[in-house]
Amino acid sequence: MKRLRYENHDLDRVDTMILEHLIADARTTVAELARRVRLSPPSVSERIRRLEEAGVIRGYTLDVDPVAIGLPLTVWIRIRPLPGALNRVAEILRAQPEIVECDRITGDDCYVARAHVADVVALEALIDRFADFASTNSSVVQSSPVVRRLPPVAVAER
Template sequence: MKRLRYENGDIDRVDEKILAELTANARITMAELARRIGLSAPSAAERMRRLEEAGVITGYGARVSMPALGLPVSAWLRIRPIPGELQRVAEILKAIPEISECDRVTGDDCFLARAHLASIGDLERIIDMIIPHAMTNTSIIQSSPVAQRLPRIPAGEDE
């Protein structure tokens, strides 16, 4: 598989450092980012601009505590639509605001969705919206020993 290339070549170690720093803290100042990666602020800003233009950096955001928002129950739902209901199930999932992310996946199930809820009763309500059109298997999240993070980026061919 080819590595992503952008205007000035492959993603290099400096780009990886930029991505790691932004993943850890998207609000880092340009001066602090430049200091941490060993570049001047204008050079760091130019690197970020190129990563944005190449579609490597697609946005910036905040990490939000769901329990602090009154949503202490999180669950993964594995969803297998009944024949002919795939598109309808996708639309139902899009319309449920408690579902924060959903992927279409390979294997026995077609969708893997993450929901954040105020109660188990809310989870039951969500499942009841889906089950006329699909089978579900639900796992309540107890904890997350690995927080969302940037995966290891494969080394380039010339390294």
């Protein structure tokens, strides 16, 4: 059996089609994927397994509306650790369940984090957890013209 080369991110047309269908609906069955890409279910299962093993597919997630679970306020928090506090700030970030994503960035701030909170009081409490170790600057999200999405999947030219 020919092994696909994922270490260089070389995906063929069928892999790309499988990924596009899973991106659209991660609950698509293997049988349905097989029908859509015109392969047998065992072949599709094997391709999915290889994509998972190679780290191309990192997982399958659930998308929950924060407003529906009582967290209507979404904020971006820019965080500038005090000298020597970079690692401590990272620990604090990881420990906050309200923070749903965080990136270490270049520029004046070291981190930018997205959080969902119930109200301004909860936001203040979250920001206060950093007070001894960093300065913060927060922005409330008014709307999201582009919601979180995956990058486009492209087939490598061979």
